[in-house]
Amino acid sequence: MQRFGYTRAACIAEAIALLSQAESRSAPIAGGTDLLIQLRINPTLYDRVVDVSRIPELRCIEQIGDEIVIGAAVSFSDAISNPVLQNTAPVLAQACRQIGAVQIRNMGTIGGNVANAAACADTLPALACLNARVEIATEQSTFDLPISEFILGPNNTKLPPGGLITRIRFGIPHPLNRGVFIKLGRRNAMAISRLTVAVMGRLDANGTIREIRVAPGSATPTIGRFTPVEQALIRQKPSIALFEHAGQLAVEEMARISGRRWSSEYKEPVLAALVVQALDQVFSEIAVANPQGAR
């Protein structure tokens, strides 16, 4: 017996109308890499899936003014190979490159990664680093929320019933910013992230840190930039001692948000090391590329 039905939506309005019908429990499907596993475990979770993968607006990556707008059904592979993203937000392309293996990257989508909101989702720290906003369409309105507000916790978001994530948008970072995404998994491919960190920053003309954004992933149930870490770094001269201090503050911030857990003994030194490594990569590369700190 058929356990759930399938409908294809041609446009956003049709998708929302289908998702909002009270008589059936519907879920949007694009890549299916999370949803079909959920439906395999619990075939009666939804009455129907609504295919949004062919809605043209959900499939493009555009630069609109000083913003980058990514359709929710853009696959990780498309994001990785997109020249606009490579130029403006390489930290996000780096995060996408480390997801799953080629099959999963060809299928899975950025909107799906955000909607599923796994604690270990690899795009989330990169999107937090980019101050990304999640655009949501419902029958009543279209609105957007910062990613850190949209995600309430593991597999828990502010997506209203009948709503659809349509786009992810963020302001183009200053061109002198360098971004780094580092992932630690149990093996290279197909690994669930144990911890990740996305860092983006730049120096000013005097060689002090002008801008810095630090967003760990898999470290806390919510996602967001670690402001105490950033405050300790801003307007300072990059040094290993400074980076180690920042790593320690990241550990304290993780403990403040998540509390101490069974995994803390492992995660604390690892997060500190990842933060040091990421900061070192961001600023040592700038220092090499720009030894006088000019411009």
Next chain:
Amino acid sequence: MNIAFRLNGKDVQVEVREDWNLLTLLRTGLGLTGTKEGCGVGECGVCSVLVDGRLVNSCLTLAAQIEGREVVTIEGLSPQEGQPNDLQLAFIEYGAVQCGFCTPGMVLAGEALLATNPQPTRMEIREAIAGNLCRCTGYQQIVDAIQATAEHRRHTASSINPQEVITPEGGQDA
């Protein structure tokens, strides 16, 4: 529901159950059992097929989603029906097959790589098959077979020549 798509170079129209994945359509609906089911949750890669030239897990693709797409399975890889293509021959030649369960997915992962990167490094080959698990031979022989096929195709005008047997470098003709 009824869907139309291109399967191994032929237009097909089939009745599918809306909750079927592509793997079930291929194996149960169409009797194409070359595509295997392993984990069923996208971890092992044995169900890999090409959809519009891209490698996907057929266990995580809904059959209804392939309406209008072009699907290539292991059965449709060789231009000569029933004959292995050069990459499949290389798998045999290099001992890259033992139980054979991962082989269809591995071969398609290799083809997906070679279609976009005719000169892959060993690292790139390893990355391209990272979503495909093998529990018998290990991976060296599989990487060897894909690498040899890449070299072979660069040195021959036609990209697919099932008659030619590839031998390891410095080896004897089989």
